[in-house]
């Protein structure tokens with residue numbers, strides 16, 4: 224009898240090698256062996272799992288390794304909601320997580336944080352949220368509530384946040400748990416794919432607000448990826464005159480379509496001089512760095528005017544970067560950092576509802592959930608072609 228139980232246990236575990244385990248009121252995806260798992264006896268919940276208690280998920284067990292497998296479908300507790308994911312975009316953080324270079328990402332985990340979906344289930348404390356409601360998910364799962372950032376309302380700088388697709392399971396799955404307080408109604412005129420891009424749009428909104436970009440001011444954007452192109456659109460809405468530089472012609476053409484007054488091929492020899500021409504050589508009021516490379520970071524001080532503001536959205540991932548402090552100090556430039564967004568989702572959703580921004584052209588590729596690793600590799604290998612690749616867990 225004991226032998227029989229042991230073999231059932233091991234077989235069950237080998238089919239379901241991951242368990243959702245509660246740690247400080249959170250689910251985390253943890254690999255468990257048969258001897259460690261307390262829920263694999265023949266009468267246990269795992270053994271009695273039926274198909275509806277499981278889901279497909281792209282599990283990143285360790286860097287550079289993603290496998291789509293059946294895992295237990297999480298149950299919402301407290302103020303949590305279970306979201307049926309309809310669209311999840313592949314962002315640079317997912318790439319860093321996949322490559323093992325993101326400081327916050329834990330393994331095994333499910334990556335993916337730019338997402339939208341439908342409320343499938345709610346925890347007992349959730350109020351004002353209906354099953355079936357279509358939502359855009361803000362990526363915070365839990366904040367400490369005690370640190371200076373949380374207390375001052377600048378919650379994006381929380382010292383110990385739980386963030387979807389980073390240190391709690393994310394959106395490259397059929398279902399995902401979310402904090403109901405960070406769910407926002409999907410604009411009815413937007414597709415789920417577009418609603419997944421509320422996240423990068425909110426980064427652009429946050430950047431423009433933090434800079435204080437206004438009517439008639441000049442903005443230079445380095446990098447015409449999703450963030451650069453969205454910052455261009457939001458800066459235009461604020462009334463700015465915008466120039467964009469990038470090395471990819473198709474992305475520059477898109478920037479032109481979105482209203483850039485000047486686009487410059489960054490690989491051309493006199494790229495900086497061409498950019499400065501638009502300001503009669505004086506430099507820009509604002510320079511937005513949206514690439515995150517040492518070279519483009521150095522270029523920011525060449526493009527800014529005396530007294531101008533440099534906004535660093537791109538991030539090289541290094542502790543110390545080279546930038547001309549001589550220029551920043553002697554020309555009284557301001558250097559601003561940014562960490563995602565904070566209370567910007569409502570603005571982004573309003574802009575989408577009123578058709579003030581174009582998101583559809585940014586969606587260049589779509590993949591199925593089974594193709595998650597292929598999608599991530601595609602974004603890594605062909606950066607010139609991709610603006611945003613979207614993973615769709617179910618085909619409509």
Ligand SMILES: [Zn+2]
Nearest residue numbers: 314315316337
């Ligand atoms: Zn992102």
Ligand SMILES: [Zn+2]
Nearest residue numbers: 367370373381
């Ligand atoms: Zn905090």
